[in-house]
Amino acid sequence: MSDIIRRDPRAEWIARNRLHPLHAAMQPAQHSWMGPNGVIRKNPHGVGFIGPNGIKRIDRSGAQQGGATKRSAAVEVQLPLHQVAAPAFYISVVPDMVGGRLSSHDRDLLGLAHQLAGSDGAVLAVVFGEHKESAFATAGVDRLLVLEGEEFNGYAPEQRVQGLRAVDNQFSPRHWLLPDSRTGGGELGRRFAAALGERPATRVWQVKDQECIGRAGAGLQDLARPLARLILAAVECAEPVSETRHEALPVELSTTVARSLSRIEDLGAVAVDPSAIPMAEAEFIFSGGNGVKDWGLFHRTAEALGATEGASRVAVDDGFMARDRQVGASGTWVTARVYVAVGISGAIQHLQGIGACDKVVAINLDPGCDMIKRADLSVIGESAEILQALIEAVEAYRNDAKRDAA
Numbered sequence: 001m002s003d004i005i006r007r008d009p010r011a012e013w014i015a016r017n018r019l020h021p022l023h024a025a026m027q028p029a030q031h032s033w034m035g036p037n038g039v040i041r042k043n044p045h046g047v048g049f050i051g052p053n054g055i056k057r058i059d060r061s062g063a064q065q066g067g068a069t070k071r072s073a074a075v076e077v078q079l080p081l082h083q084v085a086a087p088a089f090y091i092s093v094v095p096d097m098v099g100g101r102l103s104s105h106d107r108d109l110l111g112l113a114h115q116l117a118g119s120d121g122a123v124l125a126v127v128f129g130e131h132k133e134s135a136f137a138t139a140g141v142d143r144l145l146v147l148e149g150e151e152f153n154g155y156a157p158e159q160r161v162q163g164l165r166a167v168d169n170q171f172s173p174r175h176w177l178l179p180d181s182r183t184g185g186g187e188l189g190r191r192f193a194a195a196l197g198e199r200p201a202t203r204v205w206q207v208k209d210q211e212c213i214g215r216a217g218a219g220l221q222d223l224a225r226p227l228a229r230l231i232l233a234a235v236e237c238a239e240p241v242s243e244t245r246h247e248a249l250p251v252e253l254s255t256t257v258a259r260s261l262s263r264i265e266d267l268g269a270v271a272v273d274p275s276a277i278p279m280a281e282a283e284f285i286f287s288g289g290n291g292v293k294d295w296g297l298f299h300r301t302a303e304a305l306g307a308t309e310g311a312s313r314v315a316v317d318d319g320f321m322a323r324d325r326q327v328g329a330s331g332t333w334v335t336a337r338v339y340v341a342v343g344i345s346g347a348i349q350h351l352q353g354i355g356a357c358d359k360v361v362a363i364n365l366d367p368g369c370d371m372i373k374r375a376d377l378s379v380i381g382e383s384a385e386i387l388q389a390l391i392e393a394v395e396a397y398r399n400d401a402k403r404d405a406a
Contacts, residue, residue, distance in 0.1 A: 079245040084142050087122035092173035093141075094164065095125060096183045099283065099337060100132035102139055104356070105179045105235050110140040112207060112231075112238035113177050117142075121174065123246070126167055128152040128160055136248040140241030143251045151259060157184075158260045161191050166257050168196065180204070180232035189232040201228035205237050274308045279325065279332040282308035285357075287327055290314040291343020291364060294384050298342065301387040304394045310334070312344045328353035343383050346371030363387075 015026040091113040095106035102110075113123045122142035127133075129152050136144055147163045168176075176192070179185035180203050193200040201212040212231060216223035279285070286302040287310035288295070302309045311321035313328060327334055329349040339357040344350060346362075346369055354360060354374075362375035363386050372378045379386055 079138065079243065082142070082244040082246050084117075084120075084122040084247075087142070088120040089117075090122055090124045090143070090171050090173040091117045091175050091177065092124045092126060092167065092171065093177045094185065094188065095127065096179050096181055096185045097127055097131055097133070098183050100130065102133050102135065104240075104335075105181055107139050107240040108235060108237050109177050109179055109233055111240045112233055113175075114140045114241050115238055116175055116177075116207065124167075124171060124173065124251070125248075126164065128163070137246050138241070140244070140246055141248045142246050144248050145251050145253070147253070147257065149257075151257075155264065157188055157191050158264075159257075160188055161195050162260050163257045164188075164192050165195060166253055166255060170254055174229070175227075176230045178230075178232050180234050186232060189230065193230050196230065198230045199228065200230040200232050201225060202232045204231050204233045207231070207237070274302070274306055277308050279308065279310060279327065279334055282310075282334065283337045284308060285310045285327070285334055285336045285338070286340045286342070287311055287344060288315055288321070288342045289344030290318075291345075291383055292320075294387075295320050297384060297387050301391055304391050307340070308336075310339075312347070312350055341371050341375070342387070344371050345369045346374060 011026060014020045014022050093106075093109055093113045095102055095109065097103075097106065110123060110125070117123050123140055124143040124145060125136065125141040127144065127146045129146075129148060131146070145167065147160075151159045152163065164176075167173075176189075178189035178192070180189065186202075189200060190202075201214055203215040204212045205215060206213040207227065210227045211224050212227055213222050213224050215221070215234065274282070274284075284305070284307040286298075286305060286307035288298050289312035292298050292315065299309070309321065309325060310327045310332075311325045313326055313330060315321050316323055316326045316331070324332070326332065327350060328347070329352040331353060333353050333356070335356040336354075337358045338361065339354050339359070340361045340363070341354075342363045343365075344362070345364070345366065348370075351370060351374055359377070360371075360375045361377045361379070362369075362371045363379045363381070363383055364372055365380065365382065366372070367378070367380050372380075
């Protein structure tokens with residue numbers, strides 16, 4: 001009998017066709033998954049063990065197979081360490097680092113760099129100025145180069161191009177990867193390409209078989225071209241690194257970066273009305289639900305915090321907030337750095353809409369609601385008292401800051 005594994009086109013077609021009666025039977029068995037509130041769910045029909053009397057038992061207590069020993073605490077999974085002692089080449093990545101941290105777009109970019117580096121190359125991340133990120137190792141960074149200095153702060157694309165040229169002269173990366181975004185990567189990548197005399201591959205969403213596939217024709221067509229040295233990649237260009245842990249060894253430039261005479265003066269950040277920021281782009285959202293009784297106090301708290309206001313579907317249906325402020329699967333999917341939920345119990349549609357938020361703070365009377373389970377920080381109590389105390393704390397902090405500045 002031949003050992004060659006042959007494909008079954010009919011079985012593959014059934015697995016893709018959801019309307020076929022045998023579709024469920026062709027799917028791989030899923031024993032556990034994470035629910036929308038962050039709780040691990042188990043399939044009682046797929047998880048279990050055979051007891052001493054031959055009857056299949058379900059392990060509901062968290063015990064080991066057969067029930068001999070029990071887990072007393074959750075064990076932290078240690079990912080295998082990926083080391084490149086002497087890299088044959090480098091793949092340089094320049095993340096946007098919005099807010100001083102890696103964004104989801106940056107992590108996709110590092111995943112693509114890891115694919116291009118393979119086992120012989122190393123991923124070199126180039127970061128400008130101070131940052132707050134502590135997870136470079138799990139994001140796929142083998143070498144970390146931080147270019148510090150006042151000349152790189154704020155909007156300084158010409159100076160940053162000078163820094164990237166110094167990195168290019170020293171490390172000679174095989175490929176340069178930058179996010180094709182509106183937060184700086186798109187402009188910096190095109191300026192850097194002009195300085196190097198390279199023709200960049202833009203809006204790339206896939207790299208395969210030594211080809212870059214990018215969006216063209218207003219996003220309606222794909223354009224394939226040979227693998228370029230400088231790639232400006234789009235969101236979801238690759239899967240983020242999740243199965244390995246990297247060294248993230250710090251490296252330095254052997255030469256100083258030449259100062260360029262900037263033709264643009266950076267006047268600093270401009271104050272923006274938080275209510276004018278679209279929900280999908282807001283970094284700090286203060287959201288209210290059915291548990292909010294004093295909406296005037298809610299608005300004053302959001303103004304004191306400088307947050308963008310949001311609401312649950314119940315609050316919108318009751319007329320307390322506009323329809324464009326609704327958060328959730330039936331409203332707007334948000335990706336805020338901080339999401340504060342006041343009086344929101346946590347319906348499944350709402351939890352889906354805030355699934356990509358970094359930090360969730362819940363203020364609620366019910367300690368057992370789904371929003372409390374999802375939150376990173378929970379405050380149990382009456383919302384009016386908590387909001388009033390929050391306003392007083394913010395005012396006291398600002399007064400102290402003014403006193404220190406004086």
